[in-house]
Amino acid sequence: xxxxxxxxxxxxxxxxxxxxxxxxxxxxxxxxxxxxxxxxxxxxxxxxxxxxxxxxxxxxxxxxxxxxxxxxxxxxxxxxxxxxxxx
Numbered sequence: 001x002x003x004x005x006x007x008x009x010x011x012x013x014x015x016x017x018x019x020x021x022x023x024x025x026x027x028x029x030x031x032x033x034x035x036x037x038x039x040x041x042x043x044x045x046x047x048x049x050x051x052x053x054x055x056x057x058x059x060x061x062x063x064x065x066x067x068x069x070x071x072x073x074x075x076x077x078x079x080x081x082x083x084x085x086x087x
């Protein structure tokens with residue numbers, strides 16, 4: 001029977017200098033697309049008794065600031081995969 005639900009989180013992050021934050025955001029979206037393409041290609045994730053039910057994502061934005069200038073922009077996405085696991 002399929003009755004155990006599990007959530008797997010995959011954190012994807014990109015970075016660029018803060019003056020060019022658009023490139024980091026574009027890179028992040030490309031990375032998200034790559035992760036989801038792998039998941040969509042095999043909803044079992046290569047495991048027996050596992051299947052992906054759905055996914056969602058949450059965005060976070062970090063500016064790394066070691067010198068007071070806010071030099072590094074690091075957007076990240078947390079991709080949450082809801083899995084059903086056979087017991």
